[in-house]
Amino acid sequence: MEFPVDVALAELVPQLPTGPRWWYEVKMDGHRTVLWRLADTVRLQARSGRDVTGSWMDLAVAGMALPPGVVLDGEAVVVVDGKVSFEAAQSRAASSPARARQLAEGHPALLIVWDVLALPTGDVRARPYEQRRALMLDVLAGLPSPSPIQVVSATDDVEVARVWYDRLVASGVEGVVAKLGSAPYRAGRSSSWKKVRHAETVDAEVVGFTGAAGRPRALAVRLPDGRVALSQRLGARLAAQVAAALVGVAPAARGRAAGGESFTVAEPGLLVEVLAGTTRHAVVTVTRVR
Template sequence: MDWPVSVALAQAVPTLPVGTDLHYEPKFDGHRLVMWRTEETVRLQTRAGRDVTRHWMDLALAGMQLPPGVVLDGEGVIYVGGRINFGAAQSRANSTPARARLLAEQHPATYAVFDVLHHPVHGDVRGWSYVRRRALLEQVLEEHGIEPPIQAVPTTTDVALAQVWYDVLQTQGVEGLMVKTGSSTYRGGSRQWRKVRHAETVDAEVVGYTGPAARPRHLAVRLPDGRTALSQALKAPLAAEMAQVLAGAPRPRRAWTAGGEPYSAVVTGTVVEVLSGTTRHAVVTVTRVR
């Protein structure tokens, strides 16, 4: 399997899906990280394919427990005061490597793993069903005595228990639930999973920006209804995070929103959360990058 791997994605749904062959997982509020255990070391990849090992060295060191050849998919999560803190994870991801080391000393990260993509014996297992991959994941963690900060997210087929998780775990910083079909394979780039979350946000695809790519002023986003709109003026942390994404994007072209505002159009493959109450307006409010 070649680096970087394209990760499976989720689409937001308003209510908890119910049906046969559905599996529910708490949705931990962190940064998506793929953990690659190579013959000599551990590398960590973002959803967009960037190498962020130096920002999450505490997790990279923990990953040395794994046998070479294992590739895992999960979330880098940080607890502050016993509660998951997305802001702390975002600060770690947007910091310099030197600053990230200091932050790791204050608040070590946890790797909430929910999938296995490659195994030293079975090779690429993305074509296996979710149920079979989940069993393999649990087997790897148990056989090799893998301990925190690497731990598997809980999973259940009991919709009543899933509803309890949804209602109760919010106080711990869990933002909702992920729903996966047991027979489904792992399809990178596909929104094959579903997510139900507490926040009043919707997902929007980043299709462009205004200003320089190194310091974007606004994002152009495609909303769920197909409209393209500009975001509010980006604050420095969000602008810096998007600058890293845009640095690897192809050359932009000139385009205009439905309201006539010009922007630099580019394919990013990046999704942001937008406050749902702002989607009726020409300017929408972006809360964070997913």
Template sequence: MDWPVSVALAQAVPTLPVGPGLHYEPKFDGHRIVMWRTGETVRLQTRSGRDATAVWMDLAVAGMQLPAGTVLDGEAIVHVAGRIDFGAAQSRANSTPARARELAARHPANYAVFDILAHPEHGDVRGRTYVRRRSLLEELLEEYRVGPPIQAVPSTTDVATARVWYEALQPMGMEGLVVKAGSSVYRGGSRQWRKVRHAETVDAEIVGYTGPAVRPRHLAVRLPDGRTALSQTLTAPLAAQAAPLLAAAGPARRARTRGGDAYNAVATGALVEVLAGTTRHAVVTVTRVR
């Protein structure tokens, strides 16, 4: 398996899917991280393929518990005042290595594992079913006595249990639920999973911006129905999170939305969450850069 690996994604749905062979997992509000245990060290990869080892060094150290040849997929999460805090995870992800060490000293990270992509004995296991991968993951963590801050997320086939998780874990910072077919293989780049969130948000692709790329004023986003619209004015933290994605996208070209608003068009492949209630209008509200 070559670095970086393309990760499987989830499509937001408004209601909880129900049916035979479905597995439900809590979706913790964190930063997507792939953990690579090599022969000598641990490397951490973001969803976009960047090396994030330096800012999640506490998790890299914890990953040394794993046997060489293991590749895991999960969420780096940070607890603040007993609750999962996405803002704290984003602050860590966007910090310098020196700043990350300071943040880690105050709020150590945890790694919520939900999949295994490579196994020390079986190699690349992405072509195996979810049920088999889940079994391999649990067996590996138990055999090597891997403990906190690395832990497997819970998984159930019982819809009633999943609904209890959905309601009971929300105060602790759980974002919602992810639903996976037990017979499914792991397909990087595919929105093969389903997610149900507490927040009324939808995913939109960043396709451009206004203002300078280093400090964008608005984002141009492609909504789920195919329309392109400009966001409301970005807050400073959101602009700071979007800027590296825009800079990495290369030169922009001039374009206009259907409503005639001009923007700088780029292909980022990155997503933002926008308030679902604002997408029917010409301007949308961005709540998070994914």
């Protein structure tokens, strides 16, 4: 397995699936992060494949306690006043390494782990979820206590999962992910992982922008149905976050949205949330960067 790895993604559904061998995990509101324990260091990877070790150095240091060869998939979260704060995680992810270290002093991060992709013995992605979870628990049991690298809460009881969904939203839990116990770890979106969440939003890939890369006015996004639409004008905070995340921009490349609007093409990898109710129209509303 080589860095970076393509991650598995969950399909957004209106309600949890039920039936034999479905497992349910708490879905935290943070930044998707893959931890690579290499021979002599640790690297952290974002969902897009970018190296984000500098933003989460406290997690990288904690990861040195893992055996070399271990690769873990999970969510980097920051807890503020007893609640998981996406805004705090976003600030950390958008900061320089020096600023990220300062933020970590006040609010250290946690890595909530839900899968293991590799062990010192090799790649385990082809094994069923139930086997991978058992292997993951064995690996994490060897960490010193307390550790910021923690296992996600999981159950095979759908009623327990529904209680989590209903009662934990105030603590920053975004929803619940259901995973088929017999399924391997598949890159991309598949029917073996499903998620329900409280926010009425959908994920969209940024394919371009209007304005300057350092101060984008709006985003061109590819919606789940494949359409490319232009967003409403970004607020100052969102524009700054997008500007920090835009990489590999080719100023000469132009594209057109479904409505005919022209935009500057951006390299794939950046994801945003958009209000689900606005995706039926030509203009969508971006709520935050993923």
